Every structure is written in structure tokens, then in C-alpha cells.
Amino acid sequence: MTAPKYRELAEQLREQYAQAPVGTPTPSERQLADDTGVSRMTARRAIDELVRSGLLTRAVGRGTFVTQPAMSVPLRLTSFTEDMRARGHVPSSRVLGLEVVRADERVAGVFGTVVGARVTLLSRLRLADDVPMAIERSHLRTDAFPGIERHDFGVESLYRVLAEEYGVRFEAGEQVIRAGLVRDEDTTTLAVAPGSPVLELARTTVAHGSVVEWTVSTYPASRFELSAQIAPLT
Ligand code: 16G
Structure with a gap:
């Protein structure tokens, strides 16, 4: 069984952002969906997963940022x-x-x-x-x-x-x-x-x-x- 699409995307993003400095902004859901050719729902779920794990943080009105490593x-x-x-x-x-x-x-x-x-x-x-x-x-x-x-x-x-x-x-x-x-x-x-x-x-x-x-x-x-x-x- 293959991993759901949002998981694959989350893993790609995790690799991409793991070494990024704290405070690095990440693209919006819409931008991410456009860039990777997935639906906005998939983009949102991938970002949600990284927010849950603490790698990314959503700042209201300011976008999403890298906050990891803890x-x-x-x-x-x-x-x-x-x-x-x-x-x-x-x-x-x-x-x-x-x-x-x-x-x-x-x-x-x-x-x-x-x-x-x-x-x-x-x-x-x-x-x-x-x-x-x-x-x-x-x-x-x-x-x-x-x-x-x-x-x-x-x-x-x-x-x-x-x-x-x-x-x-x-x-x-x-x-x-x-x-x-x-x-x-x-x-x-x-x-x-x-x-x-x-x-x-x-x-x-x-x-x-x-x-x-x-x-x-x-x-x-x-x-x-x-x-x-x-x-x-x-
Ligand atoms: C730390 C202390 C806090 C202190 C502050 C002073 C902890 C949990 N707390 O954050 O009690 O008031 O430093 O910081 O470590 P400042 O000198 O940078 O204002």
C-alpha cells in the first residue's frame, strides 16, 4: 500500500525544511498546491502534519514558519x-x-x-x-x-x-x-x-x-x- 499523497508531500517538505533556519517562511497552501500539482486539501493536510510535529508554526496573519528543531x-x-x-x-x-x-x-x-x-x-x-x-x-x-x-x-x-x-x-x-x-x-x-x-x-x-x-x-x-x-x- 502506498502512503497517502499528503504524507509523501509532508515527508518531502520535512527533508526540505529540516535544515532551514528557524523563522524561514514557507509557501502558502495555495502556492504549495500550485508548485507541486496537488489539491489544496492535500497541501493543507501536509502542512498540518508538520505543524503538529512542531517543525512548522502558523502565525496568524503572518504565514507559516520553520520552528524546528525544538x-x-x-x-x-x-x-x-x-x-x-x-x-x-x-x-x-x-x-x-x-x-x-x-x-x-x-x-x-x-x-x-x-x-x-x-x-x-x-x-x-x-x-x-x-x-x-x-x-x-x-x-x-x-x-x-x-x-x-x-x-x-x-x-x-x-x-x-x-x-x-x-x-x-x-x-x-x-x-x-x-x-x-x-x-x-x-x-x-x-x-x-x-x-x-x-x-x-x-x-x-x-x-x-x-x-x-x-x-x-x-x-x-x-x-x-x-x-x-x-x-x-x-
Ligand atoms: C528567563 C527566565 C525568566 C527571566 C528571564 C529574564 C526561564 C524559564 N525564565 O526566561 O525567569 O525573567 O529569563 O530574561 O528561564 P531577560 O534578562 O532576557 O529579560
Whole structure:
């Protein structure tokens, strides 16, 4: 039995795009159908298959892009900016919000402060080579970082600002990783289908003996894998 036509086409495209840099645009369904002489339905099914496997991503209104290979990110206390640069990608950010909010019980518990304390919430879309990689919601104690809202986090690195302007030197950090489904309000920003799987990484960092940051990062599961060095117990 021969493979269905769309599978054959998907395999051809997989070979073609496997080595392409992240962010390479791919032809539209119509273009692909015209170029290869298949129906639009077949072209769509082939692209769907590659989107499902994480090789391609559809960005609403912008077309389809290569996003593979899934990026392998080490679990270390480094910033998104450093991690992406170390992999040869160009990091960028879009600020989705920067506001002072009141700590609810959960946030107060993380910072060891009282419910209602002022907390600065920075929400950003993080991109690598213009491809959306994660939405990060960073909570910072407002009293510890006066004037932080003056920075333009569309271009600046949060960790750089913390180090250079506020003298933060991290002593420790904790990262909790959970699997989940994308929130409805994040689907367009992350360019994923409703209900797609995500990895949620919650990071707490400590400097000068207190918690300085609590960031919840939402990564489309198809675009990421996480790795850590593991050592035997001594
Ligand atoms: C990383 C951290 C995040 C931190 C950000 C700072 C994870 C899961 N999260 O994305 O907690 O706020 O880097 O990045 O690694 P920046 O210095 O580039 O703004």
C-alpha cells in the first residue's frame, strides 16, 4: 500500500525544511498546491502534519514558519537573552504589560510579604528570530526596584537591569515545571491553536537572602525541550 499523497508531500517538505533556519517562511497552501500539482486539501493536510510535529508554526496573519528543531534549553540561572544568543538566535521582546498590582495570597506567599503588597508585573512575549517562543509574566517587589517601570523591556534584558541598576547577584533559584494547555488569551500571541500543550516554568530567584523575582513562562510544548545536567548523589 502506498502512503497517502499528503504524507509523501509532508515527508518531502520535512527533508526540505529540516535544515532551514528557524523563522524561514514557507509557501502558502495555495502556492504549495500550485508548485507541486496537488489539491489544496492535500497541501493543507501536509502542512498540518508538520505543524503538529512542531517543525512548522502558523502565525496568524503572518504565514507559516520553520520552528524546528525544538530548541533545547538548559535549566540554568541564565536569562532568555543569554540563552537565545548562546544558540545563535536573535532574541527580542514585546511588552504586553507593565503595571503595579496588589499581591494575592499566592504572590504574597512567594515573596514572604503581606497580601495587598505592591508588586510590579511585567508581561512580555519573548521571540527568537522573530518567532514567538514564550510569554513571560515576571513579578518583582515594587519596593525593591523603584523606577523599574522607566525601562523599555522591549529592548532591555530584565536580568541586566537587575544586575546593573540594582546590584542584584543571584544566590539561588528554583524552577518548577508543569505541563498544561495554553490559556485562550495567549493563543494568538504565541501563534498556537486553542488547547495546544504548553510547558509552564515558574522561576523564583533569590538575592541578598530574599526572593527578587517570580516569573511564570509559558512555552509552546512543540517548540521546546528542557535539559539539565544531573550528577550522582555524593
Ligand atoms: C528567563 C527566565 C525568566 C527571566 C528571564 C529574564 C526561564 C524559564 N525564565 O526566561 O525567569 O525573567 O529569563 O530574561 O528561564 P531577560 O534578562 O532576557 O529579560
